[in-house]
């Protein structure tokens with residue numbers, strides 16, 4: 350036994366590394382074990398989010414957006430650039446630099462907070478010992494009073510379209526194409542499929558997204574999803590709903606797909622196939638057989654409302670447990686668990702977790718959809734406001750989409766805010782604050798919003814709940 354810690358965190362994704370930092374801030378002697386290796390083979394802290402998820406996808410989304418604007422949207426401003434080209438190695442290389450900056454940043458934060466990092470695979474043993482197997486196979490065991498399991502998630506693989514890292518790829522593969530695929534197939538019109546499909550579409554790929562469900566973006570509010578679907582179709586993203594993939598065969602001329610839709614069996618040949626049908630909690634090799642930590646029917650670590658596993662001193666957070674697979678959800682659980690361990694009052698409000706899809710236009714929401722309220726029999730009223738009537742959005746030539754505020758019919762309390770349009774990934778924060786403080790549509794309506802800003806759409810939508818929006822008919 351080499352060392353005894355107050356807290357060992359297994360996994361240094363946004364759940365685990367944030368938990369480790371908060372634990373260290375609270376004076377707890379903390380270690381963090383992570384197995385992720387970067388392109389250079391060295392330890393790369395930050396998990397899926399920093400290495401192959403949130404950050405690299407946003408880097409490519411931003412670069413591809415610049416290119417798309419240059420080639421498609423700048424003409425209206427009187428700006429022309431003939432023969433615009435994209436250099437894919439530079440495009441991907443910029444992303445890699447950003448990833449390195451942020452994974453290195455976590456290492457520095459660990460140093461500053463005196464957190465001991467271990468590079469290797471951690472396995473929880475009975476009695477809160479953790480066995481670490483290093484990249485060279487060497488084993489060591491460390492021990493702690495508390496262990497936080499933050500092992501995250503991995504992409505779900507389809508048995509008939511297995512990842513080969515070349516033609517059939519997961520999110521990591523689709524962030525690293527060496528050239529723009531002429532024809533890109535995407536299985537799954539969820540967040541990852543839409544974002545990465547958009548990246549390569551903007552660079553000129555012919556993108557077809559095959560989605561088994563009949564409704565587009567069923568998790569979002571139906572009105573918002575409808576507007577987004579219309580905009581994506583205008584951009585040329587070919588989204589086939591109610592289409593079930595049956596087979597994907599790699600041949601010399603590409604990946605041959607067979608899928609079934611309402612008209613029967615269809616076929617399609619693509620150069621690359623991204624399978625983005627969801628992610629599963631990752632616990633392979635994490636738990637010795639006698640730890641007592643349980644998994645549910647979906648392989649997620651079972652926890653109570655305090656993220657405690659029921660085994661003394663063992664906690665679990667992030668994608669490995671129930672709840673939405675979002676970085677900020679995992680981080681907040683990490684903070685809360687560190688505070689509970691230190692005897693403080695941790696807190697995560699699952700009712701106000703914001704969702705964002707970084708497409709063009711962006712999609713964001715927090716709280717309940719209209720359908721959820723209808724199904725629950727909760728009386729509500731709705732106010733909407735289009736970005737077409739927002740001066741700033743028109744000046745930016747991005748006047749697409751709307752903000753929708755849903756408030757309780759009797760109390761006026763804001764129950765959900767749903768947006769599609771420019772900059773809504775930032776605008777959603779105001780909705781979250783309002784809901785966190787149990788605010789009403791009237792509260793939002795009374796707040797002075799700067800003019801001209803995109804946030805005026807939130808203000809006007811709140812006014813519209815009471816049929817008194819100024820810049821539209823009510």
Ligand SMILES: Cc1cc2nc3c(=O)[nH]c(=O)nc-3n(C[C@H](O)[C@H](O)[C@H](O)COP(=O)(O)OP(=O)(O)OC[C@H]3O[C@@H](n4cnc5c(N)ncnc54)[C@H](O)[C@@H]3O)c2cc1C
Pocket residue numbers: 359360361362363364365366382383384385395396397398399401402403404406469470471472499500501502520541631633634635666667668669674675676677678679
């Ligand atoms: C393409 C893509 C884009 C995304 N974009 C967003 C976004 O914009 N916003 C958002 O909120 N979310 C986004 N997500 C989701 C987000 O990445 C995850 O919700 C988040 O990373 C989960 O954090 P986590 O710490 O629970 O797990 P992870 O980030 O998966 O980290 C887990 C870490 O634990 C390590 N590990 C696992 N088992 C062991 C073990 N036994 N021993 C040692 N180490 C181990 C793994 O190697 C990994 O480093 C995106 C995901 C993808 C794939």
